[in-house]
Amino acid sequence: MARLMLRIKVSMILIGLFCTLYLGLLPLSEWFERKDLVAAPEEIVFVNTSVCHVSGPRNPAAFCCAIEPINKLRCRMPQLLTAVTQDGSNFLEANKISEDLNCRYWLKSRYTRIHSGRYTTDGRFDLKSGANRKIKIGTGEQIVRIRCSDKFNETKYHDVHYFLPPPDRKLKPTESPEKLSVMVLGIDSVSHMHFVRYFPLVQSFLENHPHTMFLGYSRVGLDANANLVPFLGGKSRRVAVSDFLSDEKFSLWEGFKMQGYSTAYGEDNAKGILSGRNGDEELPKNKVDFDLTPVLVEMDNHTRYSIDLKERIHCTAGRKFQEVLRHFILQLVPYMQGMLFFSFFWQSQGVEEYYEYASHLDLSYMMLLKKLVDADILNNTLLFLMSDHGLRAGEYRMSLQGMKEESQPLMVAIYPEWLKRKYPLAVGNLEGNAHSLITPYDLRETLADVLVLGQLKNANIEVGMKRLQSQPAHKLPRGISLFLPVPDHRTCELAHIPPLFCFCRELTEIPTDDGLVLRSSRFLVESINQLIKPFGQCRQLKLEMVLLAYFLDLGDESFVYELRLRVRTTPGSGVFEATVRLSDVLLLTSPISRVNHYLGQSHCVGDPGLKLFCLCV
Missing domain, CATH: 3.10.450.10 (Nuclear Transport Factor 2; Chain: A,)
Known part of the structure; x- marks a missing residue:
């Protein structure tokens, strides 16, 4: 009898233990099952409308044929001097000079004709081995070229610096609640999928800030100029309430200047997208307050050297041209904190030629965005992080995936949180256009609306939406503000996208x-x-x-x-x-x-x- 009772107790204990384990592990097994059910899709949808569906592999096969030794592409000259502005004066600061040097410098104003060889003044100074020294150059906004030679007259340092003193805080304008600064931060030849592959840090940054990624953004021209001129200066018909830019010669530079904005422009190439072959042909005269072009032209004429076999990546002393561009942006931060700005910055060196070069830009762009956040710039700025097209040439471009990516450039809009609270319908439309077929013409119309931000109120947007909905398909405007819903029936033809760049067709x-x-x-x-x-x-x-x-x-x-x-x-x-x-x-x-x-x-x-x-x- 005692043995029987013992067996019953043991059986009950075992049954209880089994039930406990079974019931305890059941939620865990269900969790694994649910995880399988919501696994990430294998494809990413770019355009999803009634007339166009474009998708592609979320993780395209690794491509190794175009790998270049880009990790070795570093500037090989020393950076002996840095430019600093202190107490209203400009200095060249020397650190740890390894030998005695004799230096000569030439000064010019950025207002001097770009390709002129004239300098306002010149001078000389000596640098002693091991010395830390500051050399006063002048005051105000200046461009200075320095050449230092050793006792055998061999050039040891040749560089160009740009002085931009911080603004006078007393001149800080009254802030307007109905104004929003605009910044275009462009990286050439980066498709959306290339961004996914090589910019994980920037993607993590975006997860913590309000943004919309426009996966249906398409190019309309072959090169950067053909895609950016329609954005910055092309004529388009308006469907929104106002019509600020109806004149074909009316560029965004002029529109923002007329509304009291300061303007800035910089590329990492002296013969850039907008600067033209002669350095200043494409930009409207007297419409850019802060222009990096004269600095890059001075470097291009005197201090430039290449670090790659294709001679497409340039350095001046110990800095790449792209580093000069990012430094220029940071120099403008104190100005951006105190006034409204329309700014355009573009990098092209390296990314145009080398498949993996983008991987070396991720950290620098994440840090740049973080500094803009820390300086409270993004709290009052609409920022377009964008490209013009994907890789246009090379082994990867020859593949079917590369051919498709060429016409799917990166386009992300980053905006402050208060914008959606204040203009819910307009920003709701903006976010709803994430998978619409859009072009540079639409970006231009969007910024035209930013010029009159107060008209993004719900009542005005509703009027614009009704007006757009009443338009027959063949009369749709070439450019549509992204604060309005892009019509579902928009085709490549209606959006003015040439057949070569359209992947709506099978x-x-x-x-x-x-x-x-x-x-x-x-x-x-x-x-x-x-x-x-x-x-x-x-x-x-x-x-x-x-x-x-x-x-x-x-x-x-x-x-x-x-x-x-x-x-x-x-x-x-x-x-x-x-x-x-x-x-x-x-x-x-x-x-x-x-x-x-x-x-x-x-x-x-x-x-x-x-x-x-x-x-x-």
């Missing part, structure tokens, strides 16, 4: 030896020859091979047929892409894009547009 690969494909490909090459024919120094090209051919589906109701072609030409092995429409006559329906590097083949022409096609005799 691509069907067809044989490259098809008769129509060969005829269209020869027409494409002949179109290139017509472009370069007036230039005798450029060789005429012949079709060597059709590399790829796609049929573009324009829908069942269309009687038009288009082909997307990739061809290789001889001599020179240039690889080009374009779309050709098949009708009674062949017609190019897109710009012609070159998708492999031409390096020094086009040295005999200066026009960037011709360099794509010209093989010098």
Whole structure:
């Protein structure tokens, strides 16, 4: 009997232990099951409208063929001097000089004609080995070039510095509750997926700040200039309440200046996107208060040296040009704290040429954004972190994924928290456009609304929404403010996106030896020859091979047929892409894009547009 009772007790204990373990582990097993159910999708959706759906792999296969030894691309000259402004005076500060040096400097104002060799004054000073010394240069805004030589007259240091003294706090304007500063922070040739791959720190920063990532942002032109000029200066019809920028020659620079904003512009290239071939052709005269161009031109003319074989990444002394640009932005922070600003900054060196170069920018851009937060700049600023297109040339661009990413540039809007509280309908529309098909023309209309921020109140936005909804499809404006809902039926044609840059259409690969494909490909090459024919120094090209051919589906109701072609030409092995429409006559329906590097083949022409096609005799 005692044994029986013992067995019963043991059985009850075991049953209780089993139930405890089972019931305790059940929530854990359910947690694992739920985790599987909500696993991240394998694809990311870029555009999701009734007429366009564009998606792609969330984690595209690793690409190793374009890896460059970018970790070795460092400036090889020493940085012996730094520029500091103290108590209203400008100084060159020397630290730990290793040998006796004799230095000469030249001063000029940024208002001096950019390519002029004139200097307002010059002077000399000595640096002794091991000495820490400050050399007073002058006062106010100045550009100074310094060359230091040793006793054998060998140059040991050659650099250009820019002095921008902090603003006078007494001149701080009265803050307006109905104004918002604007900053464009651009990185060339970065697609959305390239940003996902190589900017984890910036992505973590964004998670903690109000922002909208526009995955349906598309380019409308081949290069940076063709995509940014429509943004900063292109004409577009308005659908919102006001119409500040209806004049075709009315650029955003002028619009913001008229509204009392200070303006700033800087690139990391003396011959940049907006500066033009002569340094100041594209920017409106007298519309930029703080311009880095004269500093970069002085560096480009005197102190520049390259650190890569392609000669696309430049240094001055111990600093890359891109570091000079970021320092310029930080120099402007005290000004941005006290006044309204419209500022445009753009980096292109390195990222245009090297697939993995973007990975070395993540930390610096995260730190820059953090400093803007710490200085309270972003609490009163709409910031566009953006690009112009993806990688345009190289091995990765030759892949199907690279071809798609070229037309899916990065576009993120970062804004203060109070903006959504104050204008809920407008910002709600902004966030709702995350997967809409949008272009640089829309960005321009959005900033036109920022100029009259008070009109983003719900009642005004409702009027604009009704007006937009009443527009028939064929009369939709080219640019639509992102504070309004971009119509669901907007197509690439309605958004003025050329066929070569539109991935709303399905691509069907067809044989490259098809008769129509060969005829269209020869027409494409002949179109290139017509472009370069007036230039005798450029060789005429012949079709060597059709590399790829796609049929573009324009829908069942269309009687038009288009082909997307990739061809290789001889001599020179240039690889080009374009779309050709098949009708009674062949017609190019897109710009012609070159998708492999031409390096020094086009040295005999200066026009960037011709360099794509010209093989010098």
